[in-house]
Amino acid sequence: MKRIPIILTVISLALLSSCDRSESKLAQDNTPQSALATKAVNTAVGAVDGSILLYFNAEPTEQDLAAIAGAKSIAKVFPSVPGKEEMEKRFGLDKWYEVFLEEGTDITTAAEDAALLPSVERVEFNTMAVRPEDTTVEGLPEYVAPGPETKGVYDIFNDPRFNEQWGYINTGNKSICNNSYAGGDINVKDVWTQLTTGDPSIIVAVIDEGVKYTHPDLVANMWTNTKEIPGNGIDDDNNGYIDDIHGYNYVEGFDGVINWTDSRNSGHGTHTAGTIAAVNNNGIGVCGIAGGDGSGNGVKLMSCQIFVGKTGTSIAGCGRAIKYAADNGASLISCSFGYHAGSFLSDGAYKNSAGAEYDALLYFEATKNNAAVDGGVIIFASGNDNTDYAGYPGALNNVISVSSYGPDFMPAYYTNYGPGCNISAPGGDMMVVGSNRLAAGVLSTVISERSNGNDYDFFQGTSMACPHVTGVAALGLAYALKLGKHFTLDEFKTMIVSSAKDIDSRMNGTKTLADGKVLQLYNYRHKMGSGGIDAWELMMKIEGIPSIIVSTGSEQWVDLSTYFGTSSVSLTYRGVEIPDATRQSLGLEGDPYIQYGRLFIHPTKIGSGKVVIHAVGGGDEVGSDKAIGGMAISQEVSIVSRNFKAENGGWL
């Protein structure tokens, strides 16, 4: 398979060599250095040799190319797809070009030349994507499968290793770790038994290492591009890619073929895919969160490969992978990659450095690929730097960034936390104290070719936490479709981030690791996003949120956990919006406000109304171009005022 290059023109070396930088007629008053300083959005550190990215405000010409030292050809970064042209223009994807350079060309020199061109608005070095640092733990005790569990707990599906997936159902089994915490999980059991297990019309793109699409526990849930005829060397569906059947490989040197056999591969993408949608109830292996019930109703997995092991693709490749997901039907992208925490400290800094990737993310968000939500949901790992802020792009205020906890429902020793982290999920922690520490990781599908013949193994990392949230979000979409519900993208993201169970109650004292190191848990308080993702709570929000009953004629504090999860007292609130109609209907005495996570309200009249509460999903401030921070979330709260109310909200 080959990505179809959209070569505008190829300039001969002779032409390029004849181009004298000092003779540029386009910007004679500028020095190349000052022009680059104005237009470059990042530095050459970590960039690939051989190409630079340019954002043109006009169609590039042969003269433009000739003015750039070492340039040999130019191509659009993003293949244009018929029918998507308007969207591509709206997000400027049609203006990004990749200029390919002769071997040995200094990319800074080429960038300086490009910056002198009036038609070039931005210059971007083509930085390599980074996978979160591996969190391998050496010298683990020999693994022992957890002992028999309470009868009935795991009777839902017949997958034999289901009971080792504590992230789904955590019974507090001490054979996993000494401090295992019952309920320290995603609370998905009742969702599976009562509400939904998936929907094959929902496509989830795994932007990661390649997914082993022949894996026995994944194959039935792989997305298949039915418009493409395998192996005929033709772009049958005219989407810009030849023979892309289950996705596409963007790593240089692989011709688009999804690869998992290269010795550099770790199985990372296959592992994250399994957490999202390994096939359930098929009598083998493990379960996936949105993997269906064995009747073919799991969500579908699309593989957008940007890594072969730690060898990644560039910003351009990542951007193309994200656009591919949007153009080919994905409603969610699960992204267990990003820059190290601290590489950028504001949304603006990231956008300026990875403009092409950011534009692709916006394009994905704006693409509606299902009837339930009018946009794409982006979920990233927060990073494994054990730093008190998230890595980008996950830290962006419009995407969901996931921190990691272990079976003790405490922060994993490696996880990032704090600003930019929006929610937490099981990611495993093999440094917990216990005799069976491997079991404290996350069990999922892996590549037998790279794992001594095993199809399953334990990994740990925010990379593993991220697909837990993706899987829950996929279940949410499936359930919304089932109910015929529709949400805006912001509404759906708010529902995800506010569907959290309280984790701060675990942030007391210390957590001692197997090597004797100690985590001071107060450092993590209010910093694991809004709390632990809770699948049941998300489904309840999708069904609809009930009204709150308040007492007419008295001042009172109203608990907001129904709306913002059991971590509601820990969230930072930005204000309450009160429509005049509500003010009048309830006869509000003064303005409602929020303190210590509760709503203060004083209705003087029997009636009903709605207010909108604005909060921060993770962190104290909403992220901005100037500072890293959380996601802005808003919930409409319905209030019924009666002369009396029961403490538990009952009608009588």
Next chain:
Amino acid sequence: MLIAAAAVCAVSCKDPVPPEPDLSEKIIGEWQLKSIATKATLGGQTVEVYLSFETGGTFTLYQMLGQGRYHSYKGNWALADGILTGTYSTGKAWGSTYTVDITDSTLTLTSSIGGEVDTYAKTTIPENIKKEAYAK
């Protein structure tokens, strides 16, 4: 002789009229909220309430306020001197006590706080509501 005795019995051994059941018996059964009469309107919020008063003094309340699914609450009730009181299974008292009036298939509960009058109709609570309600 036998015939005569039977005839006498037929006119003199009339079945006794069963006593009118008291409110504590009449309230047993399942009811659906039909109207809420208060000093003001409750506005446009959906209020769906079903009550099941069971023998033995237990009750189950199913309610859906606004959006979402039904929530169920259990507890105990008592009716004395026409006043209905109750506690939820959490041990907390109802938000109000009520005077009770039952005529035919209508149950009227008048709150002792603010005088809210809620009228319920005898009904059979749909099984799906019972099955799918979220226990609080």
